[in-house]
Amino acid sequence: MSEIVQSEPFVMNIGPQHPSTHGVFRVKATVDGERIIDAEMVIGYLHRSMEKLAEERTYTQNIPFTDRTDYLSSMSNNLGYCLAVEKLADIEVPERGQAIRVIMAELQRVASHCMGAGAFANDTGAWQTPIMWFMREREKILDIFEMTSGARLTCNYMRIGGVAFDLPESFEEEVRAFIPAMRQTIDDGEGLLSGNEIFIARARNVAVVPHEMAINASLSGPMLRGSGVAWDIRKADPYCGYEQYDFEIPIGYQGDAYDRFIIRIEEMRQSLKIVEQALDGLPGGPHSTEVPLALRPPAGEAYARIESPRGELGYYLVSDEGPSPYRFHIRPPSLINLTVLREMTVGGSIADAIVALGSIDIVVGEIDR
């Protein structure tokens, strides 16, 4: 054993088709022994050029496209896009429509974080049990979405000026029955993981993003809050009447994978709180305003953003008074959060790179668009 073991750099592909990359995503990792010395991401396998396609379709026809970017949170995508068009065309949404949007966006956040936190637990080695618990509850949310909009994943529910249909009769009953079960599952999942020695060993001090870097690298969502920045667009720049609801913003203090996981868990609790408040104060009246089918907003540009489950989801639209957007740009939080992938993984082991990737919670449909 007195011999010195020598190793040399070696390029290894993680992905593109591997369960831990959460989609068709590839990391070209240069490793020396078990240590990663360089990491480069390779994306574009799911590129569909939605921004070009959207320039040829009417504003309303573009709503289903947004479902297919971040396919784990279609309601949030619909909302972000509709807000941008409403800002461009100066359309007011009735109060009931806004409350329904909030309920849907928060249920979607719970569903998305169920997937994010569950898959992250999988990546750290808590094999299948937590994700199955979370998926079981997520199914109930998808059932609620199906009951409301007719679709489970690609809901296409929001419309410019409101939502497509009013809530079905049994909606409130179903959601009220779901909330306690979800709270129980969150407690169970957190109880299983947050104090677990193996989980802490795998996630604490792994993939650390310092405070300064998080801001400089344009991170958003749980990635930014995990590094100790109290920034949530629902609080900072309220849309859809978020200022009426009482909720808190969880923030981390070490900026590691563990903090981001805990933030997602806590955000689910806060989202359920918002849903309850929105149901309690659900106003009557119309769910949508009348908007012409071939909407022609005045010439100009608009940028609107929301706090999607993954971070700041922005839509930049330019109108030339035509029936379709002159320019349609999506600011994808998953893609921009990947800016720090190299910093998070270099110096760690390959297994830590999987944890780092899981803690970003990427959706490849949104990265590639």
Added chain:
Amino acid sequence: MATKWWSGAELAAAAERLVPGSVARTSETACALKPESALQTFRALRDDPETDFVHLTNLCAADYWDHFEVVYHLQSLERNQIACAKVEAWEREEPVVPSVVDIWQGAWIQESEAYDLFGIGFEGHPNLTRILLWEGYPGHPLRKDFLAMPGGLQPGLNEFAGTSAKPEPPVHPVQ
């Protein structure tokens, strides 16, 4: 407290105060900076305590046929304000604007994307390669003249525009 969305004039006033003569054009929502002094202006806008634009929220490009615009949404988390700056490139074949990666690391991926889809060069970007499409892909898809149809027709919405004649099938350029 809601975010303060700066108008173009407010940003222009701040930019002129920090770097005199740096503003090229001002519109209602945005302010276009001169490319030659853009880096200096961006750095000053980030470091000045009154503007404090430490977070580059969004970077994208747009094609207006005669020029390209690179659009920056700058944000201050402390002061809760957001402004829209632009840098214009008036060259069609090989437009170039300065890269802001040194100022905001978050521009890295977004500039690569604009290079890939619009063909805009970012001078000073550490590794400007195609990110969504592969090297050697013909053209830049988000340019307005990409796959232009014969006779000046636009694909897609001809039925809405009231053209009675059926459009000819698109002729794709042969490489």
